[in-house]
Amino acid sequence: MSNAALSIQNYIRTAASRGRETERIGPFLATFSPHTTNPYLNYAVPDAGAEPTAADAAALAAAFERRGRQPRLEFLPGPAPAVEKALAANGYVVDLRVPLMDCPPGAVVDHPVPAGIELATPETDDEIVEMIRVRNGAFGNTEEVTVAEADRYREGRAAGVRTLLARDLATGAVAGAGLHDAIVDGITELAGFGVAERYRRRGIAVVLTAHLTRMAHEAGAATVFLTPGGDEAERVYARAGYRRQDEVVFMSRPA
Template identity: 40%
Template sequence: MDLRIQRAVVANLRTRPNAVESGPFVLGLDHTSDSPHINYATPLPGATITPADVAALVAAFGDRPPRLEYVVSSAPDLEKLLLDVGFAVEARNEYLICTPGTLAVPPTPAGFELVEPATDAELAGVIAVQNEAFGEAAEASPEQVAFQRRSLARGAVLVAARHTGDAAAARYAGGGTAVAPADGVSEVAGIAVGPSFRRRGLGGAVTAAITARLFRAGVEVAWLEASGDDSWRVYQRVGYRPAGRRLYIARY
């Protein structure tokens, strides 16, 4: 499974507007964004990597801080090479996978509906609640909206939870995405619920809805990462199971 997940990560980064190939690495660059969570590199699984390859990778980032995300087993010797030239580990996360046979779709919590935003204004609304949930300003930049629009055009999935208690002022309570599938695999990401709507089952409902849409479109494996014990339990309840380890490492 590690190999399949890493191949999907490589395929996803290659779709970035300004993607660069540097030896055994793919840099998923997007010049419209300064976010290191969008602009990062990953190794080709199983490739032989040398110190010279790492030096070339750093140079390929130009003025951007070099940063990588990858499945650990796909390049087991890479971490030491990076640490030797000043990189520092940001996080070591376990990723989880879900298949059609393990998915459990819960009922949508009362007072909410799950929708697929389409207009720029709707995309901005979902991004705003995601930003707020992750501790950022509760607003969406034009660049973020454009990035999401491009992702949808490539086959990404976007689902939002909308509060329906006041139809005249309905607003998004949460949302999440999944990247365009590659070889039957897709990453679910950005699952977020606004602070005032938490502890109502929305995170699980959004995650399951996105995953179900992926499976209906022919995806065989959905994967994601949990940011803490609470989200871990949410994902496990809807059918996700631990499957491997990922590394986040950068040099700032």
């Protein structure tokens, strides 16, 4: 287990706790969004060296099910090598193994902003709601987005989350967006990337990635990481200077 992997695992646990309900269950910290059942906003993170028992696995599932959420985890296997096997023996399955990529200071590769697009920080309620809607839609999430989301966005911003959107200069429409989370102990994660379908394949995602990474470095982050959702996303992030360093495992317990 590398010190870098342990630091990122600790960061994931800290970031997941922000703005969510939490519950300590055996060697796990479970986090629950009070606002959505989106599985990517409701998950548990194991402690370093965790060796969960069958009772721990059952209690973890019960905690999620009480809240109407799917039992789910996100973790780096290195700091907790016994977790995957123990959970698999108790009804959990591996949904994904995704690369963990990082981009150290000085490695960012800049790209020109596409013609007809500008980058900006969302400010108004309408911009924030549209931005969230575009990001959600990119992942097939059709939950209604309300003005209350703008208030939560501003709470995150006050805590250090930085968001960047790409705007169509001709129409003012949000073409895409992404964010870097609050920096903790020199570490942050890039996440929440989404580009509206009609604006894809124009280089917007790689520009957002590069600009957000620079923003994070300039704000003091020594480690900036992300987890691509597929091969195409990995290629985009590689163009911005990211390289594979580890992996993150997503596990869940089917109903």
